[in-house]
Ligand SMILES: *[C@@H]1O[C@H](CO)[C@@H](O)[C@H](O)[C@H]1NC(C)=O
């Protein structure tokens with residue numbers, strides 16, 4: 001189909017107002033200009049419909065107001081360039097709570113689903129996504145996975161995707177969720193969600209990967225008060241490098257093992273990380289469920305003031321069934337891990353006695369308490385403990401906490 005040189009689209013806002021917005025379609029390029037007020041969602045949807053295949057979509061500079069969920073899951077060979085600021089509305093939380101789109105995982109929901117094949121989303125260092133997260137943080141009141149609280153951007157059944165050069169501020173919930181994706185590259189991203197009220201920014205993870213493979217992450221800076229890079233069930237071939245995390249869980253395997261089927265994790269590399277003032281640095285958390293964690297490397301970590309840098313648990317959150325978990329954790333390497341712990345514990349690792357951890361390897365571990373002295377390494381049920389390259393100073397009880405509140 002040949003597009004006319006210019007098409008003026010008349011868009012009808014859902015409130016019944018008539019708004020004339022120009023989505024200019026020309027030679028398989030849709031160019032969108034922000035309205036300046038009201039709701040830009042209809043014209044954004046129009047652009048994604050008109051330019052869903054072998055196309056290019058350009059969002060010019062300015063502020064776009066997003067008042068409705070967006071679902072564009074059939075894109076084919078589309079390159080999207082965002083030069084403007086996208087602001088998700090916060091005066092209609094009830095709308096979002098009732099209308100966000102389910103993402104299957106843990107009954108969570110999202111405000112924006114993007115899927116298809118051969119998709120490039122570039123922000124050129126200019127795109128800014130503002131989730132108005134403070135409103136969600138306050139509404140959530142330190143709660144956990146509040147239903148309807150939207151994940152910002154969900155890559156859903158997407159293959160061959162590039163996301164580059166976008167800044168996020170105040171995300172409503174997880175910044176990015178990758179579900180059922182293959183071959184996704186996420187580079188040069190900057191995320192920060194920080195609460196300025198008495199309530200904490202709970203569950204504003206940087207990214208969570210789930211049922212996804214061949215994911216490459218490079219050069220991120222994240223301040224998020226929850227897990228920074230979190231690799232969840234059925235993630236495979238995840239290569240993450242050059243990430244700086246502030247106030248977060250830093251590099252995380254998990255949670256996993258709480259789904260219906262087995263949760264497997266294979267071949268993960270976390271390399272060149274900085275973790276500043278964080279809860280943990282290089283750690284693994286599972287439920288006592290089904291699946292396995294195999295072949296994970298944490299390499300070149302530098303950190304300061306991390307509550308418990310290395311932590312392994314088979315019974316996260318509940319602390320129940322720690323020794324009956326049959327979810328194996330094996331072939332895990334920690335190499336060149338350096339920094340200061342908040343208290344006198346460098347590592348707390350309790351593996352299930354029913355499925356002891358296998359083939360743990362440590363090289364160049366230098367973790368010192370920030371107040372000086374030596375840090376403890378607590379270990380239980382690691383099969384190759386004697387030759388793993390790190391000396392355990394004591395055993396680690398079941399239900400050992402993820403975060404400590406003083407020296408032990
Ligand atoms: C992908 O879309 C671009 C236009 O954005 C087009 O030039 C190119 O030929 C398309 N590639 C394929 C394989 O169709």
Ligand SMILES: *[C@@H]1O[C@H](CO)[C@@H](O)[C@H](O)[C@H]1NC(C)=O
Pocket residue numbers: 066086087088089110111112128129130131132150151152153167168169170171172
């Ligand atoms: C995603 O977050 C950005 C910034 O954090 C915000 O502008 C945008 O509205 C959010 N989008 C959705 C769908 O939540």
Ligand SMILES: *[C@@H]1O[C@H](CO)[C@@H](O)[C@H](O)[C@H]1NC(C)=O
Pocket residue numbers: 159160161162183184185
């Ligand atoms: C992976 O996706 C990128 C686009 O981000 C593409 O250039 C590359 O060819 C894809 N790789 C494979 C093996 O399809």
Ligand SMILES: *[C@@H]1O[C@H](CO)[C@@H](O)[C@H](O)[C@H]1NC(C)=O
Pocket residue numbers: 125188189190219220221
């Ligand atoms: C790394 O990402 C930041 C944005 O967070 C960007 O400003 C910087 O240019 C990137 N560095 C490289 C080497 O691409």
Ligand SMILES: *[C@@H]1O[C@H](CO)[C@@H](O)[C@H](O)[C@H]1NC(C)=O
Pocket residue numbers: 218219220221242243244
């Ligand atoms: C690594 O990340 C830092 C911090 O974002 C950035 O300044 C630097 O340019 C990045 N290097 C590469 C090679 O991406």
Ligand SMILES: *[C@@H]1O[C@H](CO)[C@@H](O)[C@H](O)[C@H]1NC(C)=O
Pocket residue numbers: 267268269295296297
């Ligand atoms: C283990 O994971 C690394 C990536 O960190 C990969 O290069 C290697 O091939 C994997 N090993 C096996 C045996 O699959």
Ligand SMILES: *[C@@H]1O[C@H](CO)[C@@H](O)[C@H](O)[C@H]1NC(C)=O
Pocket residue numbers: 276277303304
């Ligand atoms: C941690 O981050 C803060 C704020 O950016 C900075 O002042 C401090 O020097 C950082 N600490 C380390 C050890 O990087």
